[in-house]
Amino acid sequence: MNREYIETVQAVAGAAGSVWLAADAAEHPTLDGDHTADVLVVGAGITGALVARKLAGTGRRVILLDRRRIASGTTGHSTAKVTALHGNSWRDLLRNHADGEVRSWALANLAAVDELATIAAALGFEDLRRVPASLVAGDDATSAAFDEQLAALVSAGLPATASMAPLPFDRPAATVASQVLIDPGAFVVAVIAALGSNATVFEGSPVRSLDYHDHGWRATCDHGSVRAPVAIMADHFPVHDTGAFFTRLFPYAHYAVEFVPRETIPDGMWMQFGGEEITLRPTSDSEGTWIAGGKRVRVASGDDEREVYAGLVASVVAVVGECEVTRHWSAHDHETPDGLPFIGEAPLGRNLYMAAGYAGWGMTKSVVASAIITDAVEGRAHPLAETVSPSRAPGPGSAGSLIEENAIVGREFIGGHLTSRNDKVHEDSVAGRTCTHLGCGTKWNTAEGTVDCSCHGSRFGRHGDVIYGPAAKDIETK
Numbered sequence: 489m490n491r492e493y494i495e496t497v498q499a500v501a502g503a504a505g506s507v508w509l510a511a512d513a514a515e516h517p518t519l520d521g522d523h524t525a526d527v528l529v530v531g532a533g534i535t536g537a538l539v540a541r542k543l544a545g546t547g548r549r550v551i552l553l554d555r556r557r558i559a560s561g562t563t564g565h566s567t568a569k570v571t572a573l574h575g576n577s578w579r580d581l582l583r584n585h586a587d588g589e590v591r592s593w594a595l596a597n598l599a600a601v602d603e604l605a606t607i608a609a610a611l612g613f614e615d616l617r618r619v620p621a622s623l624v625a626g627d628d629a630t631s632a633a634f635d636e637q638l639a640a641l642v643s644a645g646l647p648a649t650a651s652m653a654p655l656p657f658d659r660p661a662a663t664v665a666s667q668v669l670i671d672p673g674a675f676v677v678a679v680i681a682a683l684g685s686n687a688t689v690f691e692g693s694p695v696r697s698l699d700y701h702d703h704g705w706r707a708t709c710d711h712g713s714v715r716a717p718v719a720i721m722a723d724h725f726p727v728h729d730t731g732a733f734f735t736r737l738f739p740y741a742h743y744a745v746e747f748v749p750r751e752t753i754p755d756g757m758w759m760q761f762g763g764e765e766i767t768l769r770p771t772s773d774s775e776g777t778w779i780a781g782g783k784r785v786r787v788a789s790g791d792d793e794r795e796v797y798a799g800l801v802a803s804v805v806a807v808v809g810e811c812e813v814t815r816h817w818s819a820h821d822h823e824t825p826d827g828l829p830f831i832g833e834a835p836l837g838r839n840l841y842m843a844a845g846y847a848g849w850g851m852t853k854s855v856v857a858s859a860i861i862t863d864a865v866e867g868r869a870h871p872l873a874e875t876v877s878p879s880r881a882p883g884p885g886s887a888g889s890l891i892e893e894n895a896i897v898g899r900e901f902i903g904g905h906l907t908s909r910n911d912k913v914h915e916d917s918v919a920g921r922t923c924t925h926l927g928c929g930t931k932w933n934t935a936e937g938t939v940d941c942s943c944h945g946s947r948f949g950r951h952g953d954v955i956y957g958p959a960a961k962d963i964e965t966k
């Protein structure tokens with residue numbers, strides 16, 4: 489890693505890297521040779537692990553492939569707030585969807601909190617804690633509009649109660665009791681360790697292509713392949729895009745810092761709407777450190793990502809007072825035009841399934857996704873299958889974000905080709921080269937040390953290896 493990068497970012501926000509990825513993962517082999525299975529799962533994050541657990545439990549032979557280590561993608565970079573209180577998103581969902589649909593979706597996410605806790609208990613996984621989750625106003629304007637937020641939560645069916653949040657917030661808050669905090673890396677490691685003999689896991693095995701061939705799916709990796717009649721893309725962005733999802737999955741990064749506060753912060757999860765718009769959770773019940781999440785930022789949209797961390801630290805200090813920042817990292821997730829994820833059978837069918845577009849709330853959506861996909865594979869009708877179907881028609885509220893996001897892509901595509909983003913090139917990296925997805929320009933990410941494409945959010949290591957899709961092919965170093 490570049491020394492200048494390390495020193496500059498550390499000066500702003502502590503050491504680089506997610507606090508969760510220290511979890512010991514069993515080392516799994518790289519895929520070598522040709523294999524067959526009943527079910528192929530691409531992506532060993534929380535969605536892949538949970539769906540593999542369910543389907544291996546039915547007696548099916550499952551192969552799980554991950555491009556790097558298990559849980560090392562968005563799951564391992566999450567702030568892991570396992571709650572149905574998805575910030576202030578419920579108000580927007582109620583504007584775009586029928587009340588009954590939103591209510592069913594909310595209740596499924598509420599039940600997912602308990603299901604995750606039940607799975608953890610069955611595994612003997614003890615690094616889990618029940619705490620309240622609160623949506624708290626961040627400034628005078630949102631305090632005045634608090635009743636509207638509370639009404640949205642109640643309309644969605646969430647058991648939210650209103651109160652005055654204690655210092656340092658001292659604003660109206662809506663609280664849902666008994667939500668869950670976990671270490672997401674350790675949880676996924678535990679789920680995968682308990683998969684049993686019906687499941688085989690391969691790490692370091694990026695899927696370069698997924699094709700329908702001879703009445704089944706064939707995933708091709710660098711040193712082998714897997715054939716299976718059923719394929720599940722739990723890979724953040726579907727590696728086989730059968731529905732032009734690159735126009736409907738909008739890439740956003742969620743920045744996080746871990747810090748030691750000087751003053752006590754009341755226990756629980758806190759999510760501000762308005763004001764600094766940060767979220768807070770304790771790392772654990774014993775370490776005395778907290779994790780703050782900041783505003784979402786479109787991937788590769790800025791000139792200097794270090795400024796985002798500096799802004800997040802300033803926001804944390806504004807809310808909780810002086811603190812020592814010990815670590816920083818970011819998670820990468822996608823938003824959708826209508827605010828609901830794409831879960832279920834992918835367009836064109838043939839037993840190809842997907843889950844994507846969690847918009848930063850994957851801890852519960854992954855649990856719901858594992859149930860929807862398992863039901864679909866088993867031929868059962870899930871009550872939410874139509875609501876989150878990847879083939880659903882865009883609702884009337886979708887037009888604005890579709891136009892806005894695809895206008896960004898158009899500008900980046902043209903701008904990237906005219907300039908090759910050479911102003912953002914970093915020595916000894918592939919920054920400035922063409923993205924292998926659809927040919928936009930790439931730029932150096934000054935905070936993460938990655939090479940990012942601003943069109944659809946593909947991200948590469950400094951030497952061109954794919955970290956996040958939709959790109960499936962590495963950028964060659966020449």
Ligand code: FES
Binds near residue numbers: 923925926
């Ligand atoms: Fe689509 Fe780069 S991610 S062109």
